[in-house]
Amino acid sequence: MAFYTRHLGDNSLVLSQRLCAWCGFAPELEIDLALANIGLDLLGQARNLLAYSASLTDSALDEDALAYGRDERQFTNLLLVEQPNGDFSDTLMRQYLMDAWHLPLYQGLVASSDPGLAAIAAKAVKEVRYHLRFSRGWLVRLGNGTALSNQKMQQALDRLWRFSGEMFSSAPEEQALVDQGVIPATQHIEAQWQQEVRQGIADAGLVLPDSAPYRTGGKQGLHTEHLGPLLAEMQYLQRVYPGQQW
Amino acid sequence: MSKIYWPLYEVFVRNKQGLSHRHVGSLHAADEQMALENARDVYTRRSEGCSIWVVKASEITASQPEDRGEFFDPADTKIYRHPTFYTLPDGIEHM
Numbered sequence: 519m520a521f522y523t524r525h526l527g528d529n530s531l532v533l534s535q536r537l538c539a540w541c542g543f544a545p546e547l548e549i550d551l552a553l554a555n556i557g558l559d560l561l562g563q564a565r566n567l568l569a570y571s572a573s574l575t576d577s578a579l580d581e582d583a584l585a586y587g588r589d590e591r592q593f594t595n596l597l598l599v600e601q602p603n604g605d606f607s608d609t610l611m612r613q614y615l616m617d618a619w620h621l622p623l624y625q626g627l628v629a630s631s632d633p634g635l636a637a638i639a640a641k642a643v644k645e646v647r648y649h650l651r652f653s654r655g656w657l658v659r660l661g662n663g664t665a666l667s668n669q670k671m672q673q674a675l676d677r678l679w680r681f682s683g684e685m686f687s688s689a690p691e692e693q694a695l696v697d698q699g700v701i702p703a704t705q706h707i708e709a710q711w712q713q714e715v716r717q718g719i720a721d722a723g724l725v726l727p728d729s730a731p732y733r734t735g736g737k738q739g740l741h742t743e744h745l746g747p748l749l750a751e752m753q754y755l756q757r758v759y760p761g762q763q764w
Numbered sequence: 765m766s767k768i769y770w771p772l773y774e775v776f777v778r779n780k781q782g783l784s785h786r787h788v789g790s791l792h793a794a795d796e797q798m799a800l801e802n803a804r805d806v807y808t809r810r811s812e813g814c815s816i817w818v819v820k821a822s823e824i825t826a827s828q829p830e831d832r833g834e835f836f837d838p839a840d841t842k843i844y845r846h847p848t849f850y851t852l853p854d855g856i857e858h859m
Binding site: 546547548551552555648651652655659 | 770791792793794795797798801802804805806
């Protein structure tokens with residue numbers, strides 16, 4: 519349970535950190551604000567989830583210790599969220615694939631038998647619904663835009679597709695949580711994700727890649743080469759001045 | 765990106781306690797839907813339960829400053845044309 523909430527928190531934390539890097543660099547003022555908004559939503563979710571995860575362990579951990587005191591082998595986020603921002607199409611595609619997963623997941627968690635998790639999910643589901651609306655809107659817009667924007671979106675999809683399978687590889691210990699009604703069944707979420715993504719990709723005039731050799735390992739702390747540098751930047755202050763407060 | 769395909773939209777927001785939509789500013793967007801989303805991110809900071817109107821700026825006709833005379837001035841000297849001699853009963857709100 520502590521592991522599972524930490525995994526969800528790590529997803530939101532890392533993706534939030536990625537989105538923050540767009541601040542001041544987005545293609546339009548309005549997009550800049552929208553991406554920052556989504557980043558802040560995710561950071562709030564990460565804080566809730568990590569604080570809750572910390573409270574479930576008996577140690578003196580808190581959300582800050584989890585966010586700034588762990589190295590990449592201790593991070594359990596999906597590989598998808600740590601992928602570089604690339605250009606706007608890469609960021610959008612990453613966001614869309616993630617939002618399409620987040621929504622059914624949190625909708626399922628709202629009905630969790632664990633009141634703490636259900637409360638966090640209830641708050642998150644409103645935000646995630648908007649995120650999906652944003653990323654799906656842009657996906658369809660750019661997919662049906664110019665020949666170039668369609669090509670860029672297709673390339674982003676082809677690049678990121680191999681990270682999508684990991685969302686549905688559940689750890690053995692998660693089955694017990696499903697049986698207790700704490701978390702929704704993976705198959706259920708996968709079905710909804712497939713339905714959303716197939717429709718979204720079709721609406722955007724893009725082609726789903728043939729099943730790629732999927733990359734997994736994030737949940738086990740085995741990451742791509744991108745997470746280490748991201749953490750080095752994010753945790754710089756705590757690494758140089760451990761325990762620094764202000 | 766060029767602004768050519770991104771027309772200007774005017775944004776009107778009614779907040780939760782508000783009685784009417786107020787003009788809060790403008791923004792650029794490619795279509796109405798995007799304008800709504802942008803307005804929500806730029807102007808409402810996700811206060812729940814508010815209503816947003818977006819209107820293409822080109823749809824708005826404004827009165828001209830040089831027409832001030834015939835538009836607004838004639839009634840100034842005729843105080844009987846202004847409903848200022850009524851006392852409002854207690855319990856009337858929002859006047």
